[in-house]
Amino acid sequence: MPVNEAPTASAATAATAATAATAFEPTILAFCCHWCTYSGADLAGLNRMSYPANVRVLRVPCSGRVNPQFVLTALNKGCDGVLVCGCHPGDCHYVSGNYFARRRLMAFKRLLEFTGLEPERFQVRWISGSEAGKFRDTVIEVCDQIRALGPYRSGVSDDVSLNG
Amino acid sequence: MSLSTAEALTDALREEARRLLAEGTVAVVVGWEAGRFPNQTTPAFISDPEQAQRLVYGDYCVNTLAKYALGEKAAGKVAVCVRGCDSRGINRMIADNQLLRDEVYLLGLPCSGMKDPATGSLLMKCRTCTEHDAVTYDVLLGPATAAGHDGASADSSAGDSEHVSDEQRFTAVLGIEEMAPEKRRALFDAAFNKCIRCYACRKSCPCCTCRECFVDQLRAGWQGKQNNLAENRFYNITRVFHIGDRCIECGECERACPMGLPLMALNRKMVKDLKSLFNADDAGMTEENSAALGRYDLGDLEEFM
Amino acid sequence: MILRHSSLEGLLSTLSTGARVYVPAKADGVTKFVLYSSSVRPDFSITNTTMPPKDLLFPQTQHMYRYGTDAEGVPYVEPVHDADDVIVFGMRPCDVRSIECMDDVFLTKGFVDVSYQAKRERLLMVAMACTAPAPTCFCNSMGLCPTAAPLADILLRPAGATDASGDTAYLVEAQSEKGQAALAQWESYKATDTSDADFEPVSAAVSCSLKVSMVGVKDKLEAMFDHPIWEQLSKKCITCGTCTFVCPTCHCFDISQENRLSEGTRFRCWDSCMFTAYTEMAGGHNPRASKSARVRQRFMHKLCFFEQRYGKTLCVGCGRCVEKCPVALDITCLIDQIGAADVAY
Numbered sequence: 001m002p003v004n005e006a007p008t009a010s011a012a013t014a015a016t017a018a019t020a021a022t023a024f025e026p027t028i029l030a031f032c033c034h035w036c037t038y039s040g041a042d043l044a045g046l047n048r049m050s051y052p053a054n055v056r057v058l059r060v061p062c063s064g065r066v067n068p069q070f071v072l073t074a075l076n077k078g079c080d081g082v083l084v085c086g087c088h089p090g091d092c093h094y095v096s097g098n099y100f101a102r103r104r105l106m107a108f109k110r111l112l113e114f115t116g117l118e119p120e121r122f123q124v125r126w127i128s129g130s131e132a133g134k135f136r137d138t139v140i141e142v143c144d145q146i147r148a149l150g151p152y153r154s155g156v157s158d159d160v161s162l163n164g
Numbered sequence: 165m166s167l168s169t170a171e172a173l174t175d176a177l178r179e180e181a182r183r184l185l186a187e188g189t190v191a192v193v194v195g196w197e198a199g200r201f202p203n204q205t206t207p208a209f210i211s212d213p214e215q216a217q218r219l220v221y222g223d224y225c226v227n228t229l230a231k232y233a234l235g236e237k238a239a240g241k242v243a244v245c246v247r248g249c250d251s252r253g254i255n256r257m258i259a260d261n262q263l264l265r266d267e268v269y270l271l272g273l274p275c276s277g278m279k280d281p282a283t284g285s286l287l288m289k290c291r292t293c294t295e296h297d298a299v300t301y302d303v304l305l306g307p308a309t310a311a312g313h314d315g316a317s318a319d320s321s322a323g324d325s326e327h328v329s330d331e332q333r334f335t336a337v338l339g340i341e342e343m344a345p346e347k348r349r350a351l352f353d354a355a356f357n358k359c360i361r362c363y364a365c366r367k368s369c370p371c372c373t374c375r376e377c378f379v380d381q382l383r384a385g386w387q388g389k390q391n392n393l394a395e396n397r398f399y400n401i402t403r404v405f406h407i408g409d410r411c412i413e414c415g416e417c418e419r420a421c422p423m424g425l426p427l428m429a430l431n432r433k434m435v436k437d438l439k440s441l442f443n444a445d446d447a448g449m450t451e452e453n454s455a456a457l458g459r460y461d462l463g464d465l466e467e468f469m
Numbered sequence: 470m471i472l473r474h475s476s477l478e479g480l481l482s483t484l485s486t487g488a489r490v491y492v493p494a495k496a497d498g499v500t501k502f503v504l505y506s507s508s509v510r511p512d513f514s515i516t517n518t519t520m521p522p523k524d525l526l527f528p529q530t531q532h533m534y535r536y537g538t539d540a541e542g543v544p545y546v547e548p549v550h551d552a553d554d555v556i557v558f559g560m561r562p563c564d565v566r567s568i569e570c571m572d573d574v575f576l577t578k579g580f581v582d583v584s585y586q587a588k589r590e591r592l593l594m595v596a597m598a599c600t601a602p603a604p605t606c607f608c609n610s611m612g613l614c615p616t617a618a619p620l621a622d623i624l625l626r627p628a629g630a631t632d633a634s635g636d637t638a639y640l641v642e643a644q645s646e647k648g649q650a651a652l653a654q655w656e657s658y659k660a661t662d663t664s665d666a667d668f669e670p671v672s673a674a675v676s677c678s679l680k681v682s683m684v685g686v687k688d689k690l691e692a693m694f695d696h697p698i699w700e701q702l703s704k705k706c707i708t709c710g711t712c713t714f715v716c717p718t719c720h721c722f723d724i725s726q727e728n729r730l731s732e733g734t735r736f737r738c739w740d741s742c743m744f745t746a747y748t749e750m751a752g753g754h755n756p757r758a759s760k761s762a763r764v765r766q767r768f769m770h771k772l773c774f775f776e777q778r779y780g781k782t783l784c785v786g787c788g789r790c791v792e793k794c795p796v797a798l799d800i801t802c803l804i805d806q807i808g809a810a811d812v813a814y
Contacts, residue, residue, distance in 0.1 A: 068405050069378070069386060069398075076394045077729070089466065099460035102468065107437055107457065108405060114340065114433045115401065116349025124468040155353070155393025199797045200679075201604060206797035207705040227796055235704065235760070354497050360520075360529065362741070364709035364795050380746045389725045389738045391529040420795035422519065422711045424498045 026080035026146040028055045030139070031066045035093040037085035039129035044136050051136045052143040055083070062086065063124075064097030068108045071122055076154045081121045081146040083138070088126045098126070120145040121152060165276045169306070170222035173273060176305040177245065180271060182216035184243050190269050191240025194232045195219040203281040207232060211239070221245070223279045226287060228416040230254045230370045237267045244268055247275035248295030249414035252448030253370030255300060256412050259453035262373045272301030289415025289428070292333045299449055333413075334436050336429045355425045356396040365417035365427055371407040371447075378402065400430065408434025409457040412448035441465060470652065471660040471668055472625070474637040477513075480658045481505050481558065487654075488554035488593070491525060493518050502557060513559050516603040517787050521717030522557050522564050526571060526588045529714075530738045533584060533724075537732035549734075552587035556651075558595045559625075563608045563787040565596050565618040567717035573779040574720050593651055596621035597639075600671045605788030607679040607801055613786060615675050622648030626670035638663070640670040681804040683772075683782065688814035689807055690773035694765070698806060703764035705796045710741030712790035712798075713767070718783045721747070742766050768803055 032038040038059050044051065060066060063086025071082045084105060092098045105124045113119050123142055127134050165173075181193040197208035197218045205225050209232075210216055229244055230253025236242045246254060251270060257263040274297050277290035298304070331338075340348060363379065366372045378386045379399065386402075388395045404427075411431045418427040438444035442464065444456035472480070482505075484490050491502040492511035501520035503509050532549040539545055557564075568589075575585035596618035602608070608615055618624055625639040638660060643649040713719040723740040726733050740747055743764075748757040757763055775783035784800060791799050 069402055072398050072401060073386075076398060088469075089462075096460065099462070099464070100457075102464055102466070103442060103460050104457050106441060106465070106467065107408065107434060110437045111401065111405060111408070111430070111433060113345070114337075114348065114430070115352040115397070116345050116347075118345060126468055155397070200799055200802055204797055206799070209701075209704045231707070232704070358497050358499055360710075360714045362710035362714045363744070364707070364711045367707040367709040368795055380744070382746060382749075388727055389723055389740075390727060390736055391738060420707075420709065420711075422715060422793040422795075 024147060024150055026054050026143065026151070027078060028081040028083060028143060028146060029074045029079045030055050030057050030083040030085060031060050031063070031070065032057050033063050033086040033098075034059050034061050036087035036091065036129050037127040037135065040127045040131050040135040043129065043132035047132055049132060049136045051139040054143050055139045062092065062094055062097035063101040064094065066101060066105070068104065071108070075121070075152055080149075080152040081123070081142060083142055084124045085127045085135070085138070088128055091128060118149055120149060165223060173221045173306045174219065177221050177271065177273070178216045178219050180303060180305060181210060181219055181243065182213045184269065185211065185213040185216065189241065190243040192236050193219070193243040194229050194236060195245040196221065196225040196227065201281070203279070203284070209236065221273060224281050226278050226281070226419065228253060228368070228370070228414045230257065231368070233257070233263055233268050234373065237263065242268050243271055245273055246270045246298040246301055247273050248293060248297055248299060249412065249416070251298035251300050252295060252412040253414060255451050256370050256410060256448040257373060258451040259448070260371070260373055260410070265451060270298065270301040272298035272304040274306050287419065289419050292328055292413070292415070292428070294328050294333060294413070294446065295449075334432055336426070337432045337436050340429055352397070353393060356400055357393050358423045359396040359400060359425055360423055361391055361396060361399060362422065364420040364422065366403060368416045368420040369407060370412065370414065371410045400425070404430040404434060407431070409438055409444065409455040410447050411435055413446075470641040470655065471663050471665060472639045472641050472655070472658060473660050474639070476658040476660070477511070480655060481511065482507065483654060483658075484556055484558070488556045490556045490558055491522065493559045505558070511559065513597055516599060516601060516606065517561060517563070517789060519715060519789070519793070521567060521715065521787070521789065522560055523567060523571065523717050523720070525555055525557060526568065526585055526592065527720060530736050531584060532734050532736045535732065535734050550587065552591050554591045554593075555588070556593045556595060559597045560594055560618070560621065561599055561787070562596060562613055562615055562618040563606075563785040564717055565594055565621045566613055566785045567787070568594065569620050570718045570775070570779070570781065570783055570785070571720055593623070593647060594621045595623045595625065598624065598626040598671055600627055600675060602675065602677040603788060604678060605791040606677040606786060607681055607788060608786035609677045610679075610681045610683060611782055611784055611786035612683075615677065616671055619644065622651065628668065628670060638668065640665060640668050677786070679788070679801060681801045682808055683804065684808070685814055686804055686807050687773050687776045687782075689810060689812045690769060692812050692814055693807070693810065694769075696810065696812070698810060699761045699765040702798070702803060702806070703761040706743075706760060706764050706798050707796055708743045708745070708760055708763060709795065710743050711793050711795065713741040713743055714739060715789040715793050717787055717789070718785060742770070768800065771800070772804070
């Protein structure tokens with residue numbers, strides 16, 4: 001087929017932009033610890049709790065597994081916010097994973113905010129396997145905050161000309 | 165430092181280097197020699213005692229030498245000229261298991277701050293230096309610096325003039341913290357935008373000693389090769405975070421940067437936060453690894469509940 | 470034609486209505502060629518901007534084509550054409566020479582790079598002769614003259630001294646048909662109270678204080694591939710890419726892609742022979758793994774290989790690497806050392 005007849009990326013993006021202007025729905029990536037928060041999310045489902053579909057749950061073995069580069073990558077690849085959830089301190093399946101995560105992510109969050117990232121876009125919460133309600137409430141809260149902020153612009157859209 | 169001090173130190177350095185090489189104590193001496201231009205020096209690697217007279221020491225020895233020990237140690241014991249920054253770099257690499265204390269012979273030199281060859285004024289990195297003299301050495305050439313840096317602490321009273329206060333050290337960080345978030349974003353976006361990703365910051369850093377940097381792990385694909393704001397931000401933030409709890413604050417990254425990025429403001433943000441949150445020690449003061457992000461405390465501040 | 474400094478602003482804004490005009494200026498603390506607009510303050514006293522103008526023809530990231538699948542799942546490939554009319558105003562003679570080197574690489578010997586060619590054909594080079602070379606400049610030694618830029622379409626030569634009105638004047642000469650045609654737009658800005666005849670442009674005697682001898686360098690280097698000089702010289706190199714990225718003639722690139730969902734962009738980007746990954750092969754083998762081999766490659770390419778292939782050195786003597794190298798690994802010192810090396814040729 002003639003290559004030029006393909007719908008251009010810019011048309012698609014323009015369409016997305018038009019809808020975004022009316023109602024922006026954020027994409028939020030939630031890293032959930034397998035042993036606690038992921039079970040908590042499961043329990044929320046079993047209990048038929050409803051929470052926004054904006055959140056994409058990504059299971060990790062431990063909050064200590066979350067490399068800060070995952071967060072940067074998520075933001076660069078189009079997420080508007082990132083949530084990291086793990087076991088309560090003291091409850092880590094691997095004894096100390098979330099203690100390391102706590103230090104690391106506290107420092108990382110401050111560094112991101114130092115370079116101008118809105119604090120709401122990167123959040124960390126401890127949610128246990130029995131806290132289905134806390135999971136739901138957290139997702140609703142984070143989602144509302146980021147919806148209010150609007151889309152995250154990592155600079156990709158300005159530079160890497162997927163849209164010409 | 166005065167001309168006579170510089171000359172005396174240069175003589176002492178040459179004599180010590182010649183002796184160490186002639187006696188076979190060390191295989192190579194890492195120091196500085198004169199460059200082509202006035203007030204310019206360049207790192208020198210001397211392995212022949214007859215060549216020891218090439219070494220110089222003075223106001224323009226701007227390069228921090230610690231990292232060269234890694235490349236040279238294959239040839240035998242390495243003598244490295246060390247001031248505060250160089251010696252902390254050596255300690256850092258020992259703490260990071262990159263180097264054994266036995267593999268280096270440290271020639272301690274007093275330092276009153278180096279000057280920028282272009283302007284003749286105190287080098288930016290030396291203005292916020294907290295340790296002028298070597299924190300570890302095998303031999304100390306010349307007396308310790310008593311008066312502090314020529315420019316930085318000229319106004320401070322005698323006694324504690326050795327140390328730049330935390331307030332001075334973190335001035336840039338505090339200034340940025342006070343800005344509105346949008347201003348901070350604009351400031352760093354402008355900086356990341358002009359980054360050309362030559363990686364001089366990583367290469368000059370004594371903490372950046374990974375055999376394979378995440379940047380070069382092309383198959384893992386951490387870092388895209390395109391130069392744009394998003395990728396540049398990804399690189400710069402990751403770099404800071406990787407070294408932040410081990411940064412010895414030598415300022416060599418910022419000096420090496422051809423584009424003038426405010427790298428020390430980023431590094432010091434980490435240093436400052438880790439200090440206030442976890443009571444982290446200044447890095448590289450001893451051979452012990454006390455990196456704040458490599459350990460934890462049950463009583464750490466809780467803000468994610 | 471004589472042009473006064475005070476009329477440059479008017480000229481630049483006229484020119485920028487029909488083309489993208491780039492002028493030397495300081496932006497965010499870095500001197501480079503900046504897109505002219507009324508808020509940009511061009512600075513023609515800068516002798517060698519930190520970043521060379523090469524990115525106007527050979528951007529650090531150049532998108533080549535887009536690909537993906539459309540709504541019906543049909544794959545497509547769409548080339549990216551982004552060449553505009555570009556005027557680089559105030560290039561130094563060394564920068565003009567660097568474009569000559571890039572032309573050799575991208576347009577000759579039977580290889581034509583389409584994206585380079587598209588940009589090159591729409592580029593107008595307006596050169597400005599140097600009156601005060603920087604201490605790191607050594608273009609004389611590389612066979613250039615700081616006051617002549619033969620390949621430029623238009624050459625501006627400042628007057629030897631400021632004239633009575635206190636304004637610097639430039640003698641404007643077209644050096645190509647393209648330049649001649651472009652001068653039509655300049656007519657209304659020319660000084661009418663003086664003529665070329667009573668104008669004394671900066672003399673050809675302007676010369677760099679830094680000098681090196683290139684006599685025999687290429688021939689000696691041909692015999693120096695295994696010389697110990699490389700091991701010795703590379704010790705201080707930290708293998709950052711500063712020298713290659715600030716170099717106006719370094720033109721090595723890598724090709725990569727960025728994918729998002731069902732779309733992607735293929736791009737090429739600057740690469741540096743100082744980086745380990747530069748020669749790393751798919752299987753993991755790296756034929757140029759050592760630092761000394763990489764340093765040797767850079768200088769051999771500059772001073773020997775390029776001359777073998779294209780008959781000129783790939784160094785134009787702009788001094789950017791001399792100034793910016795964090796460890797003062799100075800190409801002029803290397804040239805001196807090669808000159809002094811006891812090698813038969």
